[in-house]
Amino acid sequence: MKAQALHGHLDALLLAVLERGALHGYAIIEALRARSEGALDLPTGTIYPALRRLERAGHVASSWSTVNGRERRTYELTDSGRRALAGERAGWREFSATVGQFLGDTPPAPA
Amino acid sequence: MKAQALHGHLDALLLAVLERGALHGYAIIEALRARSEGALDLPTGTIYPALRRLERAGHVASSWSTVNGRERRTYELTDSGRRALAGERAGWREFSATVGQFLGDTPPAPA
């Protein structure tokens, strides 16, 4: 699917993924792909700048760790990030309800 | 709500509004505001360029009519536009389902 449509919701997705536990950038991409069943396959050029944005905003904190000689920067949610996520969720609900009104009912998520 | 979040879905909204009948630009803005209960209050600088985009793409056709000495450009859906709308609807469903998976279930639209 056109990831372009994410516009403005990407930050929320990243926060949501990190909500389940700290991950490093590459793992975030894989988590997004896995949980969306392949629908979200975001390039690194999308993820890393977004993570820096979130870090500048104080919503995530990063720390370097060397695993198998491999440098990995692990990101985790801050309290501010958790609050932001709650807001993003509310925003998403309003947005999807509003747009859904025009584009047909938002289908209830299947179990 | 932040209309900025529309990004990429505005065209679909416009097509959806015109689906119910031809309207002129100003009326489209009012229809969006009315049907969304005020949530969508889009400026003319957003609507008119978008309509021209849709016209260039062949999804809408416009015709001038003078009503009470007032120039009104009425837009209506073309067949191509109807097909595009169907595609946009499908895209929206996929998009909202995917994002909803991360941001909590998309709430079923209230009756």
Add this chain to the structure above:
DNA sequence: GCCCACACGTAGTCTTGCTACCTATGAAGG
């Protein structure tokens, strides 16, 4: 030894919606 998957990152482009501004008419109010 070479290539691929892993892992991080930046620069520049492109789309798209927004702000700010301009034009013009008809009706209402002073």
Add this chain to the structure above:
DNA sequence: CCTTCATAGGTAGCAAGACTACGTGTGGGC
């Protein structure tokens, strides 16, 4: 009569955000 407001259409330039393309470096498999 003149000003102001709602209606009605439109453009130029800005800003945000995601993408493409590129660049760096390691470890493991062939």
